[in-house]
Amino acid sequence: MEPETTLQPLKNIVPAAQNNINAKFILLDKGRVTLEGQYKTCLALVADETAAVHFQLWGDECDVFEPGDIILLTNGIFSYSRNNLVLRAGKRGKAEKVGEFTLAFVETPNLSEIRWAPDPNDSKKYVQQAVVSPHSRIFVPPR
């Protein structure tokens, strides 16, 4: 039996080279599918009541998740992938659809549109330095 993991609000996630993100959020928008080598990949916008972030879908995740889906991410990773700061399941994580529609969200702040810098007191950690954009520049909020 897996122990219940506590979920983090998206506003609290920090880039790290660890599979340490457990969160529940709703998929707002999906971009075009491209190929990275032989694997399908696709960028998406996800959000919860506290913040939004870009999520990288990988492989069949691209086909299966649709806007409006509520996703539970366990052991996900929030890090730089080809200069994009994205949340993803990664090799050790898992993204699962647990529902649809009934989750409130905000599109600002967007954690992927923040410039991070190493913590002066602990170079292994990151802190927020500046806001690049209040919301996603790729998935602009509908008017």
Added chain:
Amino acid sequence: MVEKLIKRSIHEAENPIEITLREAFCVLEPKLRPPFPLTIPTQEEYLNLNRAILYGILCEPHLAKVHIKHLHGVITDGYEYFTSILVKIVIELYGKLVDSVKRQLIWVTHEMVDVSAVGYDGLLVALLRQIVGGDFGEENLWLCFEMVNLFSSKWVCLLEEAPLVLSGALYVFLRLLADHCRVMNIPKIESLRKMEIGFCVRMLREKFSLCLRIGRDLVRLLQDLVHVPEFRSIWKDLLYNPSAFKVDGFVDVSKIYGTRTSRWYFLLRVTPEMESQLRFLLTRVQFGSQKRYQVWFARKFLAVPERKAVVIDIVRFICCAHHPSNEIIHSDIVPRWAVIGWLLKYDLKHYVEANLKLALFYDWLFFDEKVDNVMNIEPAILLMVHSIPRYIDITHSLLEFLFILLDNYDLERKEIVSQGISTALHTLVSKGVVQSLDVLTSCNMLSPIFKERLGKLLSDWQFQHRKEFQTTNIPRGVIPSFSSSPESQTSA
């Protein structure tokens, strides 16, 4: 090998209900074959046994008869718990059930009716709600057929044990027939229509007093079917020969107008999923942030052209079955009028758009303060008012429709409709839903004819109820400025 309950796609989490049922089945499987143990189970063992047998019935059709015999032998609570899980499965999982499981579900429902299981009425209602309006796919029409077949074949016992559910079924099939009678070239629809018409006509001719329980929306539904030969004579009798129904006290159709339809009926034509999404939109989403939710809702429920007709039922649901608390009304949550305005902007067939507006105004036509709720009429006035000036065409088209109804809805009972609409307007002002009708009557973007008629409706009402106002302070702005009735002199 254990059979599956639901169709689950990759990356979809397992469903808690399925897990519970399957686990119970796996643990108890050896005990589900004769000879059945005779020991008396504890409460927890009893619940698990119910879960295991239910899973077996749904997933092992070839052993269903063995399982049901077992069930009959061990029941000590009138099948209450067993039926409650069935209801949960229908509400939360119906759309995902494997086809063979759906067949078994109907089979076991018949069994539950036969043993008068506690709560089977809720099971029938849950199944009725899963019939999707405007969906002419094979699976949905199959469910339609199975339900009308069940109601027809279990007629006698349902009349005695669950008459209200029968009236609910009438509401559902009358509504479905309006869609079913408009399509051609769908295989099997002819025989389905026959069964639906047969059931409805039987209810109306043999159990009219039960049909009256529906209230005024019965007329709204029947009206859509007057072009169907089998309903023409019923409609004629309703209007011109009410004694044909042989119900004491029923001497005129106006009696039905005066009966407000209970909100329960409006849930019948909105699936639980639709209901949950609409209620979420109207309780948790900020006004201004509803765009994405609307796109998802439309993509899921309104994408197929024939399915758009469900907007009629959604409007009735919003007006009558979802009344926000005062707290929500005064917050920045999406208001009901905004959701209705969004639905109105859809590309709808003429008859759907007309029926949507009728659904929006229906309780206006016969509004009686003793019987009706101002919350049912609030969305319409607020939509008209808030559409000024940016969406003035909506205000205009709604006002126009209101007057079309006033002039044409029931030519022989125009007084009743006029009274209803005037009372609705008066109540909206007196209860503070709008401060006054000035925003409409003084709007220079609206046709002068509408403005004059609006003003007259309100002043006529005031005049008729003048005794009430002789010693009462009339709040400023209630009476339009160009009214010439004597009472206006006393306004503050």
